[in-house]
Amino acid sequence: MPMNDNAEFRPKIVAFCCNWCSYAGADLAGSSRLTYPADVKIIKVPCSCRVNPMFILRAFEKGADGVIMCGCHPGDCHYSTGNYYARRRMTLLFSMLDYIGVEHGRTRVEWVSAAEGVKFSATMNEFVEKIKSLGKNVRLGDLRCRS
Amino acid sequence: MQRIGVFVCHCGSNIAATVDVKKVTETALMEPGVVHAEDYQYMCSEAGQAKIAAAIAEKNLTGIVVCSCSPRMHETTFRTCAERAGINPYMVEIANIREHCSWIHKDVEEATKKAVILMRAAVAKVNLNTPLKPGESRVTKRALVIGGGIAGIQTALDIADAGYEVDIVEKTPSIGGRMSQLDKTFPTLDCSACILTPKMVEAAAHDKINIYTYSEVEQVSGFVGDFTVDIRKKARSVDMNKCTGCGLCQEKCPSKKTPSEFNRGLNTRTAIYTPFAQAIPNVPVIDREACIKFKTGKCGLCSKVCAAGAIDYEQKDEIITRKYGAIVVATGFDVIKLDKYDEYAYSQSRDVITSLELERIMNAAGPTKGHLQRLSDGREPKNIVFVQCVGSRCADERGKSYCSKICCMYTAKHAMLIRDKYPDVNVTVFYIDVRTPGKNFDEFYRRAVEEYGVNYIKGQVGKVCPEPDGSLTVYASDLLDNKQLRMSADMVVLAAAIEPSASVRQIATMLTASIDTNNFLTEAHPKLRPVESPTAGVFLSGVCQGPKDIPETVAQAGAAAVKAIGLLAKDKLMTNPCTAKADELMCNGCSQCANVCPYGAISYETRLVMGPGVRENRRVAVVNNALCQGCGACTVTCPSGAMDLQGFSNRQIIAEVDAICR
Numbered sequence: 174m175p176m177n178d179n180a181e182f183r184p185k186i187v188a189f190c191c192n193w194c195s196y197a198g199a200d201l202a203g204s205s206r207l208t209y210p211a212d213v214k215i216i217k218v219p220c221s222c223r224v225n226p227m228f229i230l231r232a233f234e235k236g237a238d239g240v241i242m243c244g245c246h247p248g249d250c251h252y253s254t255g256n257y258y259a260r261r262r263m264t265l266l267f268s269m270l271d272y273i274g275v276e277h278g279r280t281r282v283e284w285v286s287a288a289e290g291v292k293f294s295a296t297m298n299e300f301v302e303k304i305k306s307l308g309k310n311v312r313l314g315d316l317r318c319r320s
Numbered sequence: 321m322q323r324i325g326v327f328v329c330h331c332g333s334n335i336a337a338t339v340d341v342k343k344v345t346e347t348a349l350m351e352p353g354v355v356h357a358e359d360y361q362y363m364c365s366e367a368g369q370a371k372i373a374a375a376i377a378e379k380n381l382t383g384i385v386v387c388s389c390s391p392r393m394h395e396t397t398f399r400t401c402a403e404r405a406g407i408n409p410y411m412v413e414i415a416n417i418r419e420h421c422s423w424i425h426k427d428v429e430e431a432t433k434k435a436v437i438l439m440r441a442a443v444a445k446v447n448l449n450t451p452l453k454p455g456e457s458r459v460t461k462r463a464l465v466i467g468g469g470i471a472g473i474q475t476a477l478d479i480a481d482a483g484y485e486v487d488i489v490e491k492t493p494s495i496g497g498r499m500s501q502l503d504k505t506f507p508t509l510d511c512s513a514c515i516l517t518p519k520m521v522e523a524a525a526h527d528k529i530n531i532y533t534y535s536e537v538e539q540v541s542g543f544v545g546d547f548t549v550d551i552r553k554k555a556r557s558v559d560m561n562k563c564t565g566c567g568l569c570q571e572k573c574p575s576k577k578t579p580s581e582f583n584r585g586l587n588t589r590t591a592i593y594t595p596f597a598q599a600i601p602n603v604p605v606i607d608r609e610a611c612i613k614f615k616t617g618k619c620g621l622c623s624k625v626c627a628a629g630a631i632d633y634e635q636k637d638e639i640i641t642r643k644y645g646a647i648v649v650a651t652g653f654d655v656i657k658l659d660k661y662d663e664y665a666y667s668q669s670r671d672v673i674t675s676l677e678l679e680r681i682m683n684a685a686g687p688t689k690g691h692l693q694r695l696s697d698g699r700e701p702k703n704i705v706f707v708q709c710v711g712s713r714c715a716d717e718r719g720k721s722y723c724s725k726i727c728c729m730y731t732a733k734h735a736m737l738i739r740d741k742y743p744d745v746n747v748t749v750f751y752i753d754v755r756t757p758g759k760n761f762d763e764f765y766r767r768a769v770e771e772y773g774v775n776y777i778k779g780q781v782g783k784v785c786p787e788p789d790g791s792l793t794v795y796a797s798d799l800l801d802n803k804q805l806r807m808s809a810d811m812v813v814l815a816a817a818i819e820p821s822a823s824v825r826q827i828a829t830m831l832t833a834s835i836d837t838n839n840f841l842t843e844a845h846p847k848l849r850p851v852e853s854p855t856a857g858v859f860l861s862g863v864c865q866g867p868k869d870i871p872e873t874v875a876q877a878g879a880a881a882v883k884a885i886g887l888l889a890k891d892k893l894m895t896n897p898c899t900a901k902a903d904e905l906m907c908n909g910c911s912q913c914a915n916v917c918p919y920g921a922i923s924y925e926t927r928l929v930m931g932p933g934v935r936e937n938r939r940v941a942v943v944n945n946a947l948c949q950g951c952g953a954c955t956v957t958c959p960s961g962a963m964d965l966q967g968f969s970n971r972q973i974i975a976e977v978d979a980i981c982r
């Protein structure tokens with residue numbers, strides 16, 4: 174696909190959503206017809222604690238411009254403690270990513286409950302705006318993966 | 321290599337209007353592994369499912385991708401369909417192109433592009449799916465009900481009548497809950513005790529119901545069908561088997577100054593007490609904090625007067641461990657504390673009371689023997705002002721954002737009862753809105769206005785000032801006449817908001833049941849599964865799930881019972897097969913995974929491990945499939961990458977990432 178310089182930059186964004194809260198929150202955003210850009214693609218995981226830092230590195234390596242991870246609110250994890258582990262892991266990972274040049278703004282953790290369709294859509298709108306302002310992610314990208 | 325069929329649903333026009341379904345179908349055929357693709361109006365219909373079954377048979381499919389609504393809607397439908405057509409149900413994946421695509425995007429080209437990508441990710445995943453087989457677990461045919469208010473009692477009776485054993489755990493010394501504190505009940509004005517006590521007696525007498533009062537749940541482990549619960553039976557200091565309920569000890573007890581919880585602190589009780597005359601069980605408890613014997617070692621009067629020799633100062637807390645198949649939460653509510661609402665002078669004047677306190681004052685067995693009087697001087701009030709929505713529907717963080725639902729009705733009840741018994745008393749009600757949906761409810765409210773001459777004023781009370789002469793000045797606004805009012809009253813009654821019992825957070829944590837921002841327990845689906853918690857095997861009964869009156873509470877209690885019975889009636893349950901599994905060859909037995917597992921599902925065994933170039937006894941992690949709930953915490957913790965989650969494996973998720981970022 175030839176890159177047209179004049180075309181609006183459309184980022185690639187991966188959103189990991191836990192099955193119990195955030196995925197349901199995204200469903201609620203859908204059934205309430207709350208729009209957010211099509212750049213966001215959701216991957217369902219059982220719990221935010223299932224998100225291996227490796228998945229996020231892989232996404233950046235394959236050309237993602239932003240990765241967001243959503244889970245149940247602290248204290249509300251379906252598995253009681255999963256999101257606490259996730260939060261700690263992501264804090265570490267994101268600062269390491271920032272250190273190697275993947276800006277903090279490209280990664281985000283957000284707690285979205287099954288009742289927070291509005292928050293889900295608002296978060297995605299905000300996140301896409303942020304990524305657009307940061308532009309294309311060049312760090313970590315494996316050139317062999319680009320077409 | 322898989323042979324995958326892709327089925328794209330139009331969902332009428334829900335999907336087809338924004339996503340070019342033909343294009344998605346055509347593109348699917350170019351994906352690796354896909355040998356069949358078709359679209360149809362309604363995939364979930366009989367006809368749609370028949371198409372899937374036919375394609376499985378004709379094309380020998382091994383995997384299915386359905387591009388449709390959320391898996392939360394129809395994943396089970398399509399899995400069952402696949403299973404009937406002869407392939408493993410876990411070979412089915414859903415691409416959510418409705419909630420996550422057609423419903424939120426307007427541009428057809430954009431939405432179609434996204435739908436294609438979501439389809440690709442699902443295909444990439446199915447390429448790596450493996451057949452999974454659910455395990456089986458047994459069901460203990462016994463239910464636990466936490467909370468012995470009307471909700472808990474009704475649920476227990478219904479479950480017991482169906483033939484299953486039920487234990488009720490109630491925190492206070494008696495069952496009955498808030499309803500036992502009420503005087504008369506709307507909309508029929510029948511006496512609360514007259515309809516509640518027979519139910520309490522029935523529960524106590526039922527041969528399938530076992531009641532633990534003065535007890536609390538201390539620990540819960542296990543899962544649906546097989547919970548293990550520790551119950552702390554607090555020391556009553558009175559032997560339940562010996563006590564005859566004569567009450568002599570309570571008459572003689574010299575420690576009489578403890579505020580009565582049952583009467584909301586309007587009078588006092590003794591250290592050895594039963595909360596109210598109809599308490600069940602009719603066995604007193606000694607409040608050890610108030611008891612002179614426990615404080616100083618002297619006294620012991622109750623033991624001397626007790627002819628049955630039931631008093632036992634040495635009694636210890638007892639921990640009872642029991643197994644249950646189902647747990648029903650019925651922990652009810654409390655009224656909020658009013659310390660943040662001092663403009664109503666609740667803490668300054670004894671004549672400013674809450675509605676629940678008024679219930680006790682109006683009750684013949686209450687602190688004033690049912691005589692309406694001011695608590696400060698015992699005079700009969702002449703002008704009473706009711707203030708609605710104190711702390712309910714509150715925009716700021718002082719109160720609750722929700723409507724407490726019952727206050728409009730009970731205030732109309734109070735106003736009517738007062739006007740009926742004391743026709744000279746003027747009753748004014750300040751309200752924001754009067755909300756009376758419910759059978760015969762609006763008629764009830766209109767009777768208060770039309771027949772009983774209660775003065776309803778739309779407007780808020782800004783301030784209540786206690787005056788030196790003992791009266792109360794009420795400053796309020798009248799929104800309909802658009803004027804400020806200043807009114808003298810001798811009693812003010814506040815309809816304080818209700819909130820879930822303080823202990824519900826602890827209970828929810830133990831059960832891994834979720835609660836909302838207001839501490840009400842969350843239902844599995846707000847419309848379709850209103851009495852189930854998202855945690856399998858946990859059900860919700862009464863006000864712990866949201867504000868309700870008695871008829872609604874009883875209806876929900878019955879519904880929760882039916883759901884619990886449905887579970888208890890099963891001999892075996894299928895368990896979720898998406899469990900963790902350690903690769904023996906990679907595992908080095910480091911024990912990191914067991915540390916993070918919330919269910920204690922991981923143990924370690926020394927086993928003979930065989931592989932290329934390996935043949936030795938090693939300590940390796942073993943996951944108990946019946947305990948593992950499939951959260952995946954261990955998979956990320958595992959430093960050697962040995963632990964993986966079936967159904968959400970590392971390779972599957974990476975395949976999805978790759979497909980999205982392609």
Ligand SMILES: Cc1cc2nc3c(=O)[nH]c(=O)nc-3n(C[C@H](O)[C@H](O)[C@H](O)COP(=O)(O)OP(=O)(O)OC[C@H]3O[C@@H](n4cnc5c(N)ncnc54)[C@H](O)[C@@H]3O)c2cc1C
Pocket residue numbers: 466467468469470471472489490491492495496497498499502504505506507535536537650651652653654655675676679726730733818821823824827861862863864868869870871873
């Ligand atoms: C002032 C007032 C007037 C009312 N008037 C009416 C009326 O006229 N008509 C009407 O229909 N409704 C009325 N209601 C509503 C009615 O009181 C409720 O609908 C009803 O009591 C709800 O029952 P429940 O069992 O859900 O909760 P509750 O009655 O609160 O019972 C919960 C029980 O659980 C126990 N518990 C709590 N936590 C734990 C724990 N951790 N472990 C063990 N046990 C625990 C509590 O001690 C309690 O016994 C009124 C309410 C108020 C406040």
Ligand code: SF4
Pocket residue numbers: 572573574575591592606607610611612613614619620621622623
């Ligand atoms: S021993 Fe305690 S409970 Fe018994 S009479 Fe004395 S103060 Fe009351």
Ligand code: SF4
Pocket residue numbers: 899900916917918919920921922943947948949950951952953954955965
């Ligand atoms: S997936 Fe979760 S529940 Fe299962 S063994 Fe691992 S940590 Fe325990």
